Amino acid sequence: MVSRSQSCCVSSFNPPQLSLYLAGSIVLLWLVSLVGAFALVDAQTPVVYVLLGVFIRTFLHTGLFIVTHEAIHNVISSSRRLNDAFGYATSWLYALLPYKLIAKNHRLHHRFPATEQDPDYHSTGADKFWPWYLKFMKMYQADGQLWTSLIGIGFIFCVFVGLQIPIFNVVLFWIIPMVISSLQLFTFGIFLPHRQSDSASGSSHPIKSTHLPAFWSFLACYHFGYHLEHHLNPHLSWFQLPGVYRDSKM
Numbered sequence: 500m501v502s503r504s505q506s507c508c509v510s511s512f513n514p515p516q517l518s519l520y521l522a523g524s525i526v527l528l529w530l531v532s533l534v535g536a537f538a539l540v541d542a543q544t545p546v547v548y549v550l551l552g553v554f555i556r557t558f559l560h561t562g563l564f565i566v567t568h569e570a571i572h573n574v575i576s577s578s579r580r581l582n583d584a585f586g587y588a589t590s591w592l593y594a595l596l597p598y599k600l601i602a603k604n605h606r607l608h609h610r611f612p613a614t615e616q617d618p619d620y621h622s623t624g625a626d627k628f629w630p631w632y633l634k635f636m637k638m639y640q641a642d643g644q645l646w647t648s649l650i651g652i653g654f655i656f657c658v659f660v661g662l663q664i665p666i667f668n669v670v671l672f673w674i675i676p677m678v679i680s681s682l683q684l685f686t687f688g689i690f691l692p693h694r695q696s697d698s699a700s701g702s703s704h705p706i707k708s709t710h711l712p713a714f715w716s717f718l719a720c721y722h723f724g725y726h727l728e729h730h731l732n733p734h735l736s737w738f739q740l741p742g743v744y745r746d747s748k749m
Contacts, residue, residue, distance in 0.1 A: 514735075514736055514739060515574070515576065515577065517736070517738065518569060518574050518575050518576070518736045518738075519575055519576050519581075521736075521738065522566045522569060522570075522575045522585055525559065525562040525563065525565070525566055526563070526566065526585075526588070526589060526592070528559055528562075529559040529560065529562065529563055529592065532552075532555055532556055532559055532672075533556070533672065533673065536552050536556060536668060536671075536672035537659070537664045537668050537669070537672065541665070549671065552671070552672060553671055553672065553675060553676065553679075556672045556673075556676040557675075557676040557679045557680050557683070558718070559676075560593065560676040560677060560680040561680040561683050561684060561720060561721065562721065563589040563590075563592050563593040564589070564590075564593050564680065564684055565721045565723070565737055566585055566586075566589040567585075567586050567589045567590045567593065567596075567598065567601060568605070568737075569582075569585070569736060569737065570582045570583060570585045570586030570589070570598075570602075571586060571601065571602045571605050571606070572733050572734065574734060574735070574736050583598070586598045586601075586602065593677075593680075594648060594652070594677055594681075595647060595648050595651040595652060596639060596644075596648075597639075597644060600639065600644075601639065604618040604619065604638065604639075605619075608620075609730060609733060612693065612705055612706055612730060613693045613705035613706065614705075618638055619635060619638070619689050619693075620693060621634045621635070626694050628686075628690055631685075631689070631690060632682070632685050632690070635685055635689060636681065656669060656673075656674075659673070683719075683720055684720065684723070686720075687709060687719055687720035687723045687724045687726075688720065688723045688726065691707070691709050691724065691726075692706050692707050692708065692709070692724075692726035692727070693705065693706060693707075693726075706726055706727045706730050707726065707727060708724060708725050708726050708727045708728060708744065709724030709725070709726070711724055713741040713744075713745075716741065716744075717741075721737045722737050722738070722740040722741055722744075723737070725740040725741065725743070725744040728740050728743040728744050728747065731743075
């Protein structure tokens with residue numbers, strides 16, 4: 500049951516205000532969790548706490564890309580400059596990624612979903628996870644971006660080590676969340692909604708949603724699994740998708 504104070508707090512925001520508040524909160528929590536994980540976790544920390552830390556860091560790292568995605572659709576703020584500021588910042592924090600390329604490809608993805616003109620689609624063996632994942636990753640590391648990412652991440656890694664942060668902590672709470680997050684986003688945002696086996700199932704629409712309850716959909720990937728609902732309503736924020744999904748099933 501939601502308390503009266505919680506309901507009052509939620510209702511005090513309209514969707515654009517809440518989008519901006521949540522985007523800022525995700526970035527802040529990502530930074531605080533990174534510093535906390537680097538500073539507090541040591542060899543004496545129970546394994547269950549370490550695993551919980553990796554989960555939280557991965558979830559918040561995925562949140563960075565969700566904010567980038569929100570910026571591309573201009574739903575964080577009515578100010579285009581503020582949207583782009585969030586987009587540039589979060590795509591860089593995520594993995595030193597080029598925001599302009601991500602935005603360009605994502606707009607093509609919405610315009611030509613699951614076709615040869617969709618940069619995120621893998622027409623050859625579109626029901627095979629790993630070939631598609633590797634092609635997807637390669638797309639965003641083209642034209643020298645791979646070297647930018649490798650050199651940049653290597654430099655930041657050395658800075659962390661130079662600050663006396665244990666290598667164990669850097670790998671566990673920065674590198675591993677980056678890798679798991681890429682798999683998480685690809686699984687729920689690309690592979691499951693667009694795979695060929697589903698597209699060939701007889702439905703007139705090439706995009707599918709992952710049918711999870713709202714709580715698990717949120718934990719899985721910030722409701723990215725409600726993918727058909729997103730494509731039909733790209734102007735809505737991620738937290739509005741469960742309502743649209745629920746209404747579509749009534």
